[in-house]
Amino acid sequence: MTEPSKVLHIRNVGPEIAEALLQMQDIPSAINLMQYYTTVQPSVRGRNVYMQFSSHPELTTPDQSGQTRRLPAEQELLPNRILLITIHNPLYPITVDVLHQVFSPHGFVEKIVTFTKSAGLQALLQYASQSSAVQARSTLQGRNIYDGCCTLDIQYSNLQELQVNYNNERTRDFTNAALPSEQSRPGNPGNNIMSSLFGEGGHVYSMGAGGPRPGGFQQSGGHPALGMNSYGQVAMGGASAAAAAFGGVLPPGITGTNDRSTLLVSNLVPEKIDADRLFNLFSNYGNIVRIKILHNKPDHALIQMGDGFQAELAFNYLKGVTLFGKRMDVNFSKHAQINPSPDTSDFSSSPLNRFNRNAAKNYRYCCAPTKMIHVSSLPADIALEDITSHLSAHGTVANAKVFESNGKKQALMLFESEEQATEALVCKHASQLQSNTIRLAFSKLASV
Numbered sequence: 001m002t003e004p005s006k007v008l009h010i011r012n013v014g015p016e017i018a019e020a021l022l023q024m025q026d027i028p029s030a031i032n033l034m035q036y037y038t039t040v041q042p043s044v045r046g047r048n049v050y051m052q053f054s055s056h057p058e059l060t061t062p063d064q065s066g067q068t069r070r071l072p073a074e075q076e077l078l079p080n081r082i083l084l085i086t087i088h089n090p091l092y093p094i095t096v097d098v099l100h101q102v103f104s105p106h107g108f109v110e111k112i113v114t115f116t117k118s119a120g121l122q123a124l125l126q127y128a129s130q131s132s133a134v135q136a137r138s139t140l141q142g143r144n145i146y147d148g149c150c151t152l153d154i155q156y157s158n159l160q161e162l163q164v165n166y167n168n169e170r171t172r173d174f175t176n177a178a179l180p181s182e183q184s185r186p187g188n189p190g191n192n193i194m195s196s197l198f199g200e201g202g203h204v205y206s207m208g209a210g211g212p213r214p215g216g217f218q219q220s221g222g223h224p225a226l227g228m229n230s231y232g233q234v235a236m237g238g239a240s241a242a243a244a245a246f247g248g249v250l251p252p253g254i255t256g257t258n259d260r261s262t263l264l265v266s267n268l269v270p271e272k273i274d275a276d277r278l279f280n281l282f283s284n285y286g287n288i289v290r291i292k293i294l295h296n297k298p299d300h301a302l303i304q305m306g307d308g309f310q311a312e313l314a315f316n317y318l319k320g321v322t323l324f325g326k327r328m329d330v331n332f333s334k335h336a337q338i339n340p341s342p343d344t345s346d347f348s349s350s351p352l353n354r355f356n357r358n359a360a361k362n363y364r365y366c367c368a369p370t371k372m373i374h375v376s377s378l379p380a381d382i383a384l385e386d387i388t389s390h391l392s393a394h395g396t397v398a399n400a401k402v403f404e405s406n407g408k409k410q411a412l413m414l415f416e417s418e419e420q421a422t423e424a425l426v427c428k429h430a431s432q433l434q435s436n437t438i439r440l441a442f443s444k445l446a447s448v
Contacts, residue, residue, distance in 0.1 A: 006027045007053070007054035008034070010051050011050045012142055014047055079134050080157055083125045083126075086122050090150050092146055092149065096172040102145055107128060107133070111124075112174075114170050115170075126161070141154045166180060251316075261308050263311055264333040272324045273293075285317060286306045287354070289305065292344045322418075323423070371398075372415075372442070372444075372446070373440050373443065375439070376441075
């Protein structure tokens with residue numbers, strides 16, 4: 001948003017140094033540095049930092065008398081009731097409504113404008129008072145709106161007043177509900193704030209007003225945060241993230257309102273089932289916290305999912321599924337959670353949990369068991385015959401193919417029935433194949 005300068009403004013440096021100003025020898029040096037870090041994430045002591053050109057051409061130092069003077073560049077750090085917010089790693093759509101829910105607990109929000117510039121998805125947010133802006137920045141700087149993404153980078157704006165002409169999912173004046181929702185069109189920019197401040201080139205990254213609602217916030221680096229449940233996730237954040245991943249519309253049969261995270265699974269085959277195999281199946285629909293097979297009823301098990309939404313997904317897609325020749329019953333348990341004990345398997349820190357990374361992609365792939373199994377994390381030189389041999393003990397492989405995606409070897413294996421594919425996944429997910437720990441998941445593809 002500023003012209004190149006030999007002074008760089010660096011944010012998110014650390015808890016003891018929130019922001020810093022750094023002056024290079026000349027402008028070409030500063031440009032070279034900024035260009036280098038367009039492809040490399042800069043970090044200080046393991047903490048990601050964010051850089052931009054400062055609006056000031058040069059830093060000044062105290063005079064010879066030792067008299068401390070205000071550095072001109074410090075002015076961009078002065079408190080203001082208008083905040084400039086940059087959202088890094090925006091995996092899910094961020095609307096005016098989402099930002100209002102995040103920032104309104106700290107004071108009355110008067111206006112919000114969202115836009116996209118070279119720095120990424122950004123917003124200007126105006127509070128009624130400067131103290132509210134200071135509190136919001138102090139509390140929310142560096143936090144994630146959703147688990148593991150949408151990181152807030154907040155600084156003070158030098159604007160004195162936002163002008164908003166339309167109330168929609170991109171701009172909103174909360175002091176004037178009578179504004180129309182019509183957007184500016186090319187050739188008719190009017191007084192739209194995005195046009196008048198930043199030109200006509202910036203489009204807005206957003207979704208409809210029925211989009212996701214954040215359930216809490218998580219600090220960068222996985223530290224405890226507001227609104228966290230006992231598993232360490234944002235409360236009901238899974239539903240919000242999944243709704244965004246599904247384009248704002250949840251799958252048929254899914255309400256997104258369930259808050260019970262523990263399932264009771266019955267009619268199992270005790271001789272062929274254990275906690276690891278149950279993990280392999282249920283982890284297709286969310287992270288697994290704990291699993292307990294009941295000693296007095298060995299064909300029953302309790303499974304605690306990461307949150308209520310993930311439990312609802314598993315309930316919806318797995319009830320009535322045939323496993324080892326018996327139809328599995330899945331219901332919500334009366335127990336809120338499974339307490340740790342010697343006969344309980346704890347998976348809360350398992351690297352095999354599928355929703356710690358790429359959660360949006362995994363939610364989109366959720367489906368009931370199918371005949372098609374997707375196999376990943378394969379050895380680079382694996383042959384199709386080796387994969388087929390590894391899985392064929394659980395059913396007949398009707399068709400198969402090996403392919404590469406993003407330089408990684410993967411495979412599709414079509415079984416004769418859903419029951420055979422389910423057994424193969426339950427038994428062979430996370431198994432060793434030529435020293436690789438392979439991963440299996442149900443695929444929605446009907447043919448190879």
